[in-house]
Amino acid sequence: MQKTTPQKANDSGQVTILLLVLALVLLSALPIVGSIGQLLVTQQRLNAAADASALAGALELEFNQPQACDVARNFQVNFPSSTMSCEASNSRIRLVLTLPITNAPMKYLFPNLVATASAGIAQPAPEHGID
Amino acid sequence: MPSVGLDVGKHLIQRTHGYAVAEFAIVLPAILFIVAITLTLMGITATQIQLESSAAMGARIIGRGDPLPDSYRNSLPLGTQILSIPNGEVVEVILTTSQKIGLPYLSYSLTLTAKASARLEPVFEEFG
Numbered sequence: 001m002q003k004t005t006p007q008k009a010n011d012s013g014q015v016t017i018l019l020l021v022l023a024l025v026l027l028s029a030l031p032i033v034g035s036i037g038q039l040l041v042t043q044q045r046l047n048a049a050a051d052a053s054a055l056a057g058a059l060e061l062e063f064n065q066p067q068a069c070d071v072a073r074n075f076q077v078n079f080p081s082s083t084m085s086c087e088a089s090n091s092r093i094r095l096v097l098t099l100p101i102t103n104a105p106m107k108y109l110f111p112n113l114v115a116t117a118s119a120g121i122a123q124p125a126p127e128h129g130i131d
Numbered sequence: 132m133p134s135v136g137l138d139v140g141k142h143l144i145q146r147t148h149g150y151a152v153a154e155f156a157i158v159l160p161a162i163l164f165i166v167a168i169t170l171t172l173m174g175i176t177a178t179q180i181q182l183e184s185s186a187a188m189g190a191r192i193i194g195r196g197d198p199l200p201d202s203y204r205n206s207l208p209l210g211t212q213i214l215s216i217p218n219g220e221v222v223e224v225i226l227t228t229s230q231k232i233g234l235p236y237l238s239y240s241l242t243l244t245a246k247a248s249a250r251l252e253p254v255f256e257e258f259g
Contacts, residue, residue: 014151015150015151015154015155015158016154016157016158019154019155019158019159019161019162020158022162023158023161023162023165026162026165026166026169027165029169030165030168030169030172033169033172033173034172037172037173037175037176037179038176040176040180041176041179041180041183044180044183044184045183047187048183048184048186048187048247051187051191052187052190052191052247052248052249052250055191055194055249055250056249056250059250059252059253075221075248075250078246078248
């Protein structure tokens with residue numbers, strides 16, 4: 001009976017291929033990491049801009065309430081491509097800032113960045129005090 | 132391709148082990164380099180976010196008419212420059228810092244800047 005010995009496979013180079021594939025995957029992840037970082041920074045800026053606009057508008061609530069939203073809109077200059085929706089009452093202003101994303105990889109995942117802010121003043125004292 | 136060597140009895144043998152380690156050692160620096168770039172990018176992003184948040188907070192403090200407290204200055208990254216520019220009813224705060232990236236002896240300094248503005252609040256002086 002003839003005994004057959006299994007042929008030994010040549011394994012050299014397999015680890016190199018695996019690690020090169022891993023390196024390519026990591027390399028392609030770099031732009032994604034950069035884009036996510038840029039997105040986070042933009043969201044932070046948008047939040048700060050929304051807060052500042054709400055506070056600027058809130059300064060008008062006491063004596064010039066109809067103009068509060070206009071003041072908030074005029075104050076918001078850092079993001080000219082953004083849109084703002086604003087509601088103002090006697091003691092509170094609330095606004096939503098929406099910024100469309102234009103970067104190619106991220107705009108499909110996050111088409112818009114949204115920041116919400118509200119600010120207010122203390123309730124005005126009643127005109128007729130305690131008798 | 133297997134290499135050749137001598138065993139204990141001085142017989143010529145073929146060696147096939149050790150290739151994986153050698154290949155790993157060749158490719159490892161490239162992977163470590165990519166991981167280092169990723170970590171550096173994440174560090175830069177974290178510092179930039181911290182600067183943006185601090186700039187907004189600083190503008191708000193100055194807008195209220197208060198001086199920047201030491202606790203605020205100490206919370207900033209080391210060597211951060213603070214610039215406050217009043218412009219009519221608006222005050223603008225610009226924070227600038229430099230972050231070193233790269234190897235200790237082959238470093239590159241990157242300048243990060245954050246800008247925020249706030250409306251100056253009217254100051255009511257109390258009499259009496």
